[in-house]
Structure formats: structure tokens, C-alpha cells
Amino acid sequence: xxxxxxxxxxxxxNRLGVKGWYGSLKYNMEKYLYLLHRITGVGLAAFVILHVIxxxxxxxxxxAYHQIHGLLMNPYTDIGMVIVTAALLFHGFNGIRLLLHEYxxxxxxxxxxxxxxxxxxxxxxxxxxxxxxxxLAVLFFIPVLYEYIIIWW
Amino acid sequence: MSxxxxxxxxxxxxxxxxKDGRFFESEYTVPVYRGMTVLDALIYIKENIDKTLAFxxxxxxxxxGTCGIVINGKPRLACETQILHLNTDTVYLEPLHNLxxxxxxxxDHTPFFEKQNKIxxxxxxxxxxxxxxxxxxxxxxxxEHLRYMQFTYCLTCALCYAACPTTxxxxxxxxxxxxxxxxxxxxxxxxxxxxxxxxxxxxPDGCWGCHLAGACSEVCPKGVDPALAIQLLRRxxxxxxxxxxxxxxxxxxxxxxxxxxxxxxxxxxxxTVEGAEEKLKEFKIPKTIPVEKSK
Numbered sequence: 001x002x003x004x005x006x007x008x009x010x011x012x013x014n015r016l017g018v019k020g021w022y023g024s025l026k027y028n029m030e031k032y033l034y035l036l037h038r039i040t041g042v043g044l045a046a047f048v049i050l051h052v053i054x055x056x057x058x059x060x061x062x063x064a065y066h067q068i069h070g071l072l073m074n075p076y077t078d079i080g081m082v083i084v085t086a087a088l089l090f091h092g093f094n095g096i097r098l099l100l101h102e103y104x105x106x107x108x109x110x111x112x113x114x115x116x117x118x119x120x121x122x123x124x125x126x127x128x129x130x131x132x133x134x135x136l137a138v139l140f141f142i143p144v145l146y147e148y149i150i151i152w153w
Numbered sequence: 154m155s156x157x158x159x160x161x162x163x164x165x166x167x168x169x170x171x172k173d174g175r176f177f178e179s180e181y182t183v184p185v186y187r188g189m190t191v192l193d194a195l196i197y198i199k200e201n202i203d204k205t206l207a208f209x210x211x212x213x214x215x216x217x218g219t220c221g222i223v224i225n226g227k228p229r230l231a232c233e234t235q236i237l238h239l240n241t242d243t244v245y246l247e248p249l250h251n252l253x254x255x256x257x258x259x260x261d262h263t264p265f266f267e268k269q270n271k272i273x274x275x276x277x278x279x280x281x282x283x284x285x286x287x288x289x290x291x292x293x294x295x296x297e298h299l300r301y302m303q304f305t306y307c308l309t310c311a312l313c314y315a316a317c318p319t320t321x322x323x324x325x326x327x328x329x330x331x332x333x334x335x336x337x338x339x340x341x342x343x344x345x346x347x348x349x350x351x352x353x354x355x356x357p358d359g360c361w362g363c364h365l366a367g368a369c370s371e372v373c374p375k376g377v378d379p380a381l382a383i384q385l386l387r388r389x390x391x392x393x394x395x396x397x398x399x400x401x402x403x404x405x406x407x408x409x410x411x412x413x414x415x416x417x418x419x420x421x422x423x424x425t426v427e428g429a430e431e432k433l434k435e436f437k438i439p440k441t442i443p444v445e446k447s448k
Contacts, residue, residue, distance in 0.1 A: 009264050009324040012253045013174070020250065020321020026227045027316075027368050034318065034366035102365055103391055104384040110303040110340075117376025120384075121367035 029130065030121050037094050040087040047084050078148055085144045093137040097130055159184040162236055164194060166206065167247040169254040179203065185236045191244065192220050192231035195258075207257035215374055218310030222258050223247040228312040230374045249315040251324075264324075265311045268331040272353055274338065277346025278403055289407040297342040297404070304337035304382050306375045313369035313379050319362050326362045327354065329369035329379035335360075336382040339389055345403040351390055360387050 016023060021035050054072070058065045100106060106125040120126060164181045181202050183194045192210045199206050210220035213232045220231040225245050236244060248254055253261040278284045313329040320326050335354050338344045354360045363383045370380040392398070 007325055011324055012251070013176070014169070014248060014250055014252060014254050014260070015324065016250045016318075016321035018322060020318045023226065023318075023321075026225075027366075028371045030365060030367035031318070031371075034364055037364075098365060102363075102384055102387055104381075104388040107381055107384055110300060110378075110381065110385075112299065113303050113306055113376030113378075115376070117373070117378075119367065119370035119373075119376070119378050120381035121365070121370060 028119075028121060029127075033094055033097075033130070037091060037098070040091040043087050044084070044091060047087075075152065078151065082145065082148050086141055089137045089140050089144075093133040093140075097133045100129070101126060159186050160237070161185070162194075162241075163243045164198065165243060165245050166198075166258065167245070168206070168257040169248060171254070171256050179206070187237060189236050190232050191222070191224055191229075191234045191236060191246070194236060194244075195231060195246075207255075207259050209259050216308070218308030218374075221249050221310040221312045221315070223249060223315065228315040228372045230310060230312070233374055249311055251315055251317070251320045252311060260311075262309075262311060265314055265328065265330065266309070268327045269309070269334060271327065272331050272335045272338075272350055273346060274334050276338070276341065276344050277349060278343075279345050280403075280406075283406055287406075288409060291343040291404040292407050293342055293404050300342070301337045301340040304333050304340075304377055304379075307333065307337075307377050308375055310374065312372045312374065316368040316372040318366050318368060319364060323358065323362060325358045327359050329363070329383065332360055332363065332386060333369075333377065333379035333382035336386040336389070339386065343404040345401055347389070347401050348393070348398075351393060354386070355390050355394075360390055363387075 021038060054068055057068045106129055107120050108123045108125070161182050162185045164183055166179050166181070168177055168179055169175075170177055181198045183197050183202075185194065190213075192213060195206070195208050195210070199208070208220070208222070208231070210232060211217040212219075215230050215233040218230065221228060222231050223229075223246070224231070224234055225239055225241065228249055246258065248258045249260045252265060253263065255261050276284075307330060309330065311330070313333075314320055317326070317329050320328050332354060335350050339347050339350060360383060363380075365380065365384065367380045370378045373379065
């Protein structure tokens, strides 16, 4: 289905690989959002696959469907669902941020670089919007968490 | 700390052995004084402790961009990093990531420059006669110059290339510097090769490989901000994808020198302010200010 991509440049022993995503802890906030976006993306894709597999149990009859859902009725699944919801909210709101920023929206115009240099991702408009998206993700997550806490109670 | 006070700092250098094809570490203790840079420390090690240590450095003032290494996990220029500003007793040095190794701290810039050359980093013009046999400079306003000026400060030190998380996993990704350079030429009013360049970078190994981690801008020693250039470049690519293609006509050539000479021979403009002549007489202001002669 997928054509194998042929790499023109060979990997070197000095190539960081996935370590380059988390590597040093001395970067800007956006690099960690980038890492979290990737992790949540992979996690959500895995969840969707698992969800489709579990739902397809209906093909084997109503009894098989209820049997599998009976197995899922435990607190660990609830904790898993809270994590999935948190991942979904983060991925969604960060996705909105990326959609806008990746087309240069809210970015400042190029200027004469004067020391101390201030990079565009740290400019007030871009940074404020980033923080706003994180706050919105947290605000949306609070009722979800509250709902689950009540269920557990 | 006064200027002459010295603090002993441990340097751990991750070195590449090209014969065995493996990394090994060497440790050195260097007496550090205030204002001493990492490049100074490397020169001290080379001169006094270990003559086999290989590193690159040239101008010592952040202009040539050859001394880029990874210092305490972050790509920096060795000549612009003061050791005492790092606030650590141990400094870890590594060669720049994601590039082929030559020896110790020296890396091979070949893939980096090959990728830069891919995007045609020169002015593309349709007037080939003027291009190959130029008569005068192309005209450009200061505002037009400011659109790309920030991106011309690039040293090609490859720090952004080493910091980019996409380059870390995709060896074919053009990298922040090449993409930034693409926008630098697209934004240049003298250039007419916008569509030609966009055809090269409009793919997952080009501008769509960037995921806005912002690490390239964070490490840039000259404030060039490649992340900004890449996002603006994507905007241009998206505009074209949606059919919004503005006709691009490169800047015109300045009028010939002959014309300018004629203009100069005309002399200064006539004194045309009404009533000014009378005012000058009234206040007894001389038309020419006398120059005092030295005795």
C-alpha cells in the first residue's frame, strides 16, 4: 500500500533519532509541546485501533459484545479513559495552535536582528495564543475529571 | 570574581575515532578565568594538555560559524559561549548532531551545504542578458530590503540543523537553514524564481516536514529566526496551492550612470521660496557662511 521511501542521505552515528525529540531539557516551550503532540498522536491512533477492534466484537454476536464490555467495566479502564480524554483535548487544542501558527498567523514580521535576539515563537502574540490553548485544554479537562471522580465516589 | 581569579572546570569531550568508528570520552581540567570562552578552553587543552584533540575554529568572534559544537546538550558557538555563564563545574562537549563525523569534534558539513544548494540560493532572473552582463544594481526600497534582511545574517554554522528534531529522524529533511534561505530569496523583490523554488520545497522533506518545535530559532547565534521564515514560506506555498498567485516581476535595474552624471551637472536647485531673498537681506544673513582662517 505504501511505497517504500528511499533515503538519499545515509544516517550517521551522530544522528539523534527519536532522542532528538526529547534530548536536552534546555529548549523553548514549543519543543515540549511538539514532543507531547507526537506522543498523544501516537497514543490516540493506538486507542482508535483498539476501539475499532473491540467494537468489531459485535460481528461475533451480541453475547460476545457484552462479554468484552463486561471485561472493560473496571477502574483501570476509567483511568485509561481519563488519560485518553486528556490526550484528545491537548492534541485538539494544540492542533488548532499549530494550524494557525504553521501558516505564519500571529507571527511578527521579519525585523532587523538586534541583540538580545527575541525569536518569533516567543513573541507576545504567539506565546499568548499558545498559553491560551493550553488553558482551554485544561479548562475543558476539569469537568471530565470531575465527572469521573463522581463516578468513582 | 575578579579578572585574574581562576576556577578549575572539568571538560568532558565526546570524541569520534574515525579509525575504530566509535565514540570515546576524554576528561580535562582547565583553569578558567572570567570572560574565557569554550573555544579558548579547547585551544588551552590543545596547547597544554592533549595535542591529539581535533576541533574547528577560526574567527573567534561569532562571524565565521565554524566552531559550532554541542555544549551541555545544546548546540552553540564555542567562541560565543563563556564558560562561567554556563554555571556548571563540568562542561560536556559533543560534535554537532545529525551530521557525518570527521574526527573528535569536527563534523562534515557536506549534506548541509548540498541541501542549501538544492534550493538555488542565488537570484533567479528572466533578463538573462542583464543577469550575466550587469550594467547597474537592481533597485530596492529599504522596506523591500527589510522583508528578508533578517535571514541574510545566517552564518551557515549548522546549529539549527543539529537542534532540529525533524532532522534527527529524517535524514532527507532539508533542514531549517535551507528552508529559511528559500524564503530569503522568495521574499527578495529582485528575485523571479519563486515558483521554481516552491516546486523544490513543497513536499514532506521540504517545508511540510517542519512541525514548529522552534528549536532552530532558539539556538541561532545571530537571531536569524529560521522558524519564522519557514512559517512564512508555508504561507506562500499555501497561497499558491489555493490559486492565489501574484504576478512576480523582479526589481528594475537602476538607471545608467550617464543619466546620473547629467543630473549632477545641472547643479543645485534654484532658490524658490517666496520672500526668502528679502528676509535674508532684512536679517543681514550672508548667502555663504564665511570660514574662519586659522592663524
